[in-house]
């Protein structure tokens with residue numbers, strides 16, 4: 081599957097840069113193209129200059145809102161980010177149109193951090209513009225949720241997340257949720273490790289996007305997972321993760337394939353990788369809340385067996401009880417067995433509901449401080465429509 085990636089704001093731009101890096105790797109290592117073009121838009125010159133893999137010209141790194149922001153960002157005011165994108169989104173669409181002339185994309189992927197200003201506002205507006213222009217192509221979003229320390233210290237972050245999530249959900253065909261806090265390990269300092277986190281966030285997409293783009297029959301699975309399967313799976317709130325197990329080559333005749341003990345070890349390793357993928361999902365959620373799911377098994381050709389595929393399917397079926405499950409195999413790699421897992425059309429998420437109720441509380445308290453509402457109006461948590469749209 082080929083994506084046209086548009087990163088909005090600092091977080092979005094850096095993640096789009098990471099997608100561009102993976103595309104370079106896919107082209108050199110595998111001879112496949114997975115990103116037709118990567119663009120970054122920002123109100124901050126310094127952020128755009130800090131990127132590495134996105135081409136440096138003004139059509140790929142688009143500075144917007146120069147007049148309103150002086151080139152220094154919008155300081156967390158996401159309404160301003162949305163307003164600027166509304167006024168100057170045409171420049172981004174020009175870049176998209178040029179890219180589309182060169183190579184046709186299967187879908188768009190818009191990326192931003194929900195808690196900031198520029199990306200949080202611009203992603204919604206820009207996604208809407210792309211959707212209106214390219215009606216027959218899916219527009220997906222990847223939205224990054226803030227670290228816990230940001231939520232605790234910056235009230236405005238919650239409001240930005242609430243308004244961004246509500247708006248992007250209405251516009252995009254599916255929204256991948258990525259919780260920054262899931263990638264924090266105790267010994268790491270957060271700031272120094274954004275690059276490591278970004279690599280982890282993009283990792284699971286690599287095999288998923290490459291699998292359907294292979295042209296060499298050696299690397300084409302018996303059940304190819306292509307853009308069509310991915311598009312059929314993605315809808316509404318979605319999460320992604322991957323897990324792996326190492327497979328050492330056996331010294332026995334025929335690679336030990338005929339030894340019954342190896343058949344057991346093989347499925348054990350598959351289940352281990354599937355469990356790891358489940359626990360590494362980009363946002364903690366309950367798999368039985370998913371209405372659609374997909375997994376891809378990537379492993380050396382000789383490690384794939386019908387038993388393994390059957391066991392993986394039943395393992396996923398046992399937890400995603402209400403989901404339509406799609407799957408595929410991808411004979412690639414040497415020493416590892418990888419499972420990529422996507423859960424989509426999630427009908428429930430405590431994390432999302434929590435953002436919405438905290439956003440309503442933020443709005444309520446702000447109005448109270450301004451004297452716009454009295455003591456008696458405490459019932460803020462029932463009406464999602466009270467959260468403003470950024471569109």
Ligand SMILES: Nc1nc2c(ncn2[C@@H]2O[C@H](COP(=O)(O)OP(=O)(O)OP(=O)(O)O)[C@@H](O)[C@H]2O)c(=O)[nH]1
Pocket residue numbers: 088089090091092094095123124152153154155156157192193194195196197198199200224225226227230260274275277278
């Ligand atoms: N995973 C990840 N998160 C990031 C990165 N950079 C920023 N964030 C998160 O994104 C949120 C802030 O959004 P930014 O992208 O910095 O903000 P912006 O869109 O540039 O908006 P302004 O700077 O306010 O104009 C916070 O929750 C950060 O933790 C990054 O490179 N990777």
Ligand SMILES: [Mg+2]
Pocket residue numbers: 089090124127153154196198
């Ligand atoms: Mg910024």
